[in-house]
Amino acid sequence: MSEKCVIRVLTVDDHPLLREGIAMVIKSQPDMELLAEGSNGKEALELFRRLRPDITLMDLRLPDMSGIDALASIRTEFPEARIIILTTFEGDVEVRRALKAGAYSYLLKSMPPKDLIETIRQVHAGKKRIPPDVANRLAEYLGDEALSAREIEVLKHVAGGNSNREIAKLLFISEETVKIHIKHVMEKLNANDRTEAVAIAVRRGIMQL
Amino acid sequence: MSEKCVIRVLTVDDHPLLREGIAMVIKSQPDMELLAEGSNGKEALELFRRLRPDITLMDLRLPDMSGIDALASIRTEFPEARIIILTTFEGDVEVRRALKAGAYSYLLKSMPPKDLIETIRQVHAGKKRIPPDVANRLAEYLGDEALSAREIEVLKHVAGGNSNREIAKLLFISEETVKIHIKHVMEKLNANDRTEAVAIAVRRGIMQL
DNA sequence: CAGCCAATAACCCTATCGGGTTACTCGCCG
DNA sequence: CGGCGAGTAACCCGATAGGGTTATTGGCTG
Numbered sequence: 010m011s012e013k014c015v016i017r018v019l020t021v022d023d024h025p026l027l028r029e030g031i032a033m034v035i036k037s038q039p040d041m042e043l044l045a046e047g048s049n050g051k052e053a054l055e056l057f058r059r060l061r062p063d064i065t066l067m068d069l070r071l072p073d074m075s076g077i078d079a080l081a082s083i084r085t086e087f088p089e090a091r092i093i094i095l096t097t098f099e100g101d102v103e104v105r106r107a108l109k110a111g112a113y114s115y116l117l118k119s120m121p122p123k124d125l126i127e128t129i130r131q132v133h134a135g136k137k138r139i140p141p142d143v144a145n146r147l148a149e150y151l152g153d154e155a156l157s158a159r160e161i162e163v164l165k166h167v168a169g170g171n172s173n174r175e176i177a178k179l180l181f182i183s184e185e186t187v188k189i190h191i192k193h194v195m196e197k198l199n200a201n202d203r204t205e206a207v208a209i210a211v212r213r214g215i216m217q218l
Numbered sequence: 219m220s221e222k223c224v225i226r227v228l229t230v231d232d233h234p235l236l237r238e239g240i241a242m243v244i245k246s247q248p249d250m251e252l253l254a255e256g257s258n259g260k261e262a263l264e265l266f267r268r269l270r271p272d273i274t275l276m277d278l279r280l281p282d283m284s285g286i287d288a289l290a291s292i293r294t295e296f297p298e299a300r301i302i303i304l305t306t307f308e309g310d311v312e313v314r315r316a317l318k319a320g321a322y323s324y325l326l327k328s329m330p331p332k333d334l335i336e337t338i339r340q341v342h343a344g345k346k347r348i349p350p351d352v353a354n355r356l357a358e359y360l361g362d363e364a365l366s367a368r369e370i371e372v373l374k375h376v377a378g379g380n381s382n383r384e385i386a387k388l389l390f391i392s393e394e395t396v397k398i399h400i401k402h403v404m405e406k407l408n409a410n411d412r413t414e415a416v417a418i419a420v421r422r423g424i425m426q427l
Numbered sequence: 428c429a430g431c432c433a434a435t436a437a438c439c440c441t442a443t444c445g446g447g448t449t450a451c452t453c454g455c456c457g
Numbered sequence: 458c459g460g461c462g463a464g465t466a467a468c469c470c471g472a473t474a475g476g477g478t479t480a481t482t483g484g485c486t487g
Contacts (some may be wrong), residue, residue: 021330024236024327024328025239025328025329025330026236026239026240026243026329026331026334027233027235027236027239027327027333028239029238029239029242029243030234030235030236030237030238030239030241030242031235031238031239031329032239033238033239033241033242034235034238063255073313073445083483088268097233097306102343118233118235118236119232119233119234120234120235121234122234122235122238125235130314139307157463157464159463159464165254167413168413168414168417169414169417170409170410170411170413170414170415170417171410172410172411172442172443172444173443173444173445174283174443182464182465182466183465183466183467184466185465185466185467185468186464186465186466187321188391188444189464189465189466190447190464191444191445192445192446193463195445200379201380201381202379202381202444202445202473203413203445204376204379204412204413204416205378205379206416207377207413207416208377208378208379208416208420209422211417211427218417218420218421218445249456366433366434368434369433381472381473381474382473382474382475383473387451391434391436392435392436392437393436394435394436394437394438395434395435395436397475397476398434398435398436398476399434400474400475401475401476402433404475411443411474411475412474412475
């Protein structure tokens with residue numbers, strides 16, 4: 010494990026302080042090298058094209074686009090890209106989407122640094138790794154159906170304080186159809202009413218406020 | 219500005235990676251010294267008692283208690299304590315409570331490191347500093363009345379998908395009283411219905427899900 | 428100590444929500 | 458090419474939400 014197999018790392022996160030911390034952790038490892046740091050999705054893609062890092066650490070919340078979109082862009086252009094999501098966010102739906110988009114791991118920022126370097130090594134060796142706490146959260150909702158795009162759209166209007174009639178007008182559909190969508194949302198999320206549906210959707214990362 | 223006036227700093231945050239980043243930034247300044255790092259509220263109090271730092275950087279989300287409670291504990295024991303809140307959270311209510319509890323500044327983790335050291339110097343000189351983005355968010359809701367403890371309690375049950383009748387039973391009060399509380403909450407938050415009230419309360423940091 | 432505010436409670440009334448049922452039309456997948 | 462799921466829509470109906478009004482109590486404050 011000498012100089013010939015140095016792991017070249019790219020970090021993408023809009024928190025400079027955290028990037029600094031990651032940089033220190035990477036630099037403390039003789040077999041790892043920090044190639045560059047990006048602070049948004051556009052930079053992420055440009056830096057990846059130019060540097061072709063072995064490992065990319067990416068936050069989900071970026072100023073210009075979702076980390077998942079950035080992840081997907083990179084993966085369509087470079088299917089062999091090994092990207093690790095590193096975020097504070099814990100909703101199961103975000104995790105699922107990240108993995109579906111090709112992420113090799115999903116780490117929380119609260120995790121100890123040694124787990125980070127451990128995961129970087131594992132992913133570099135071609136393995137996918139999900140830490141136990143994230144895996145547990147995933148398992149909690151394993152059987153649940155995902156909401157359709159239309160259902161999420163309706164739910165966002167519900168969160169905005171719109172009545173069924175108002176939502177109907179906004180979406181150019183009948184009030185009855187709105188009610189059906191909300192009914193399905195409540196069933197899928199196991200919510201007692203529209204309010205709990207919104208609360209659960211936010212908690213699970215299906216929508217933001 | 220030589221060795222006789224070194225600024226001694228304590229950091230309290232449950233994200234090791236971020237603490238690492240803060241440590242690097244502090245160490246890069248010749249006139250600053252990182253005394254210790256804590257990862258929860260209990261440690262914060264113990265470390266403060268033992269070390270009496272000039273400046274304490276504290277996160278709001280800690281594993282054992284709210285950073286505001288930790289802040290208040292320290293400030294009642296050491297009224298001269300100069301504490302800077304450093305967090306990702308942006309709800310105006312959290313900011314207000316932190317300042318009321320005696321915080322000297324309220325910084326977001328997304329801010330550039332030089333602003334952090336700048337603020338540490340300002341606070342050490344006895345000034346209070348609120349960055350423009352945080353100040354703007356505060357100003358947005360300047361005239362708004364705060365929710366009472368009881369109103370927040372009711373609202374949390376609303377977010378949990380409980381009907382007015384169920385909330386009444388849970389809190390041993392009449393359904394009419396529950397309705398009045400919710401009515402007041404909606405007025406104070408400018409919400410159209412209970413669902414939007416919950417959404418706004420979460421957005422503004424009045425409650426978590 | 429007078430007054431105000433938070434919390435409590437009851438009554439009435441209408442709009443809205445949410446449940447059950449049935450049905451049509453796409454587009455997709457085997 | 459037949460079925461199946463998503464989106465659309467209509468009807469009925471009981472339960473709930475939310476608006477208006479009035480009133481009592483207890484604690485804090487000027």
